[in-house]
Amino acid sequence: MSDPKCLIDARAVVGEGPLWHPVERLLYWIDIKNPHLYRFDPRTGEARAWPMPERIGCYAFRRDGTLLLALKSGFHVFEPATGELRRICDPEADLPGNRFNDGRADRRGRFFAGTMDDEEKAFTGSLYRLDPDYRVTRLEEGLGIANGIGWSPDDRVMYFTDSMRRVIWAYDYDIERGLPTGRRVFLELAADDGFPDGLCVDADGHVWTAVWGGWRVDRYAPDGRLVQRVAMPVPQPSSCCLGGPGLRTLFVTSARIGIDPRTLEKAPLSGGLFALEVAVAGQPESFFAG
Secondary structure (H helix, E strand, C coil): CCCEEEEEEECCEEEEEECCCCCCCEEEECCCCCCEEEEECCCCCCCCEEEEECEEEEECCCCCCEEEEEHHHHEEEECCCCCCCEEEEEECCCCCCCCEEEEEEECCCCCEEEEEECCCCCCCCCEEEEEECCCEEEEEECEEEEEEECCCCCCCEEEEEEEHHEEEEEEEECCCCCCCEEEEEEEECCCCCCCEEEEEECCCCCCEEECCCCCCCEEEEECCCEEEEEECCCEEEEEEEEECCCCCCEEEEEEEECHHHHHHCCCCCCCEEEEECCCCCEEECCCCCC
């Protein structure tokens, strides 16, 4: 495993949501609070940015080259070539203090996305499933900060994070119905150990999680054992994904928000996009089928 290398000194306010496009072979990621969608080619260093009209929480790829976005005002289809946004629906129009946060598509093309109180105080968040026919189902409620989500390689386990509770849950997952049941604690961090944030699951079924406030990214076995720890040069790693050649590059986003000046002197690359090489490959990212 290599040491983390800064690919872009982006100075993102809240860098998040890295996803590797399995066809384009490009990395996408976002800045939630300086709302932009970014695309980066690690081979050439070429970067592209699309400003968003409001806070963007997460997204998924679609096979026609467009993207599904979860903005503060709900689900939209985005056309990168023109910048056009087409609204689908807003499942939380009655909760103006909430916004979408993390999300991901499963292997049947359903999109799972969670919400949170934008002030990070109330447990008003929920987890939603958006089906390819655009039907919306609420799966969980009473969440603090709905965050990283992913599935085991055999689709029998779903992992889902509530950062405010410092917990990653595991569920039994019914891939035929898109239904998680039997929620149990997979990981719970102590109060002085940071917050689990975005995650990804590799081809061996191990869970990588960025630890906000922990200066690190951790890898856990399916039984919950810590098996690997990567020290990061920034205090707020926010999310991670596996991509690049052979899906063996771990891309890590980070955030600059709320860091005091003294800590910024020690961690000037806060808000940057990082990469390191790992031994076990990731799983190809799924497309939203709608």
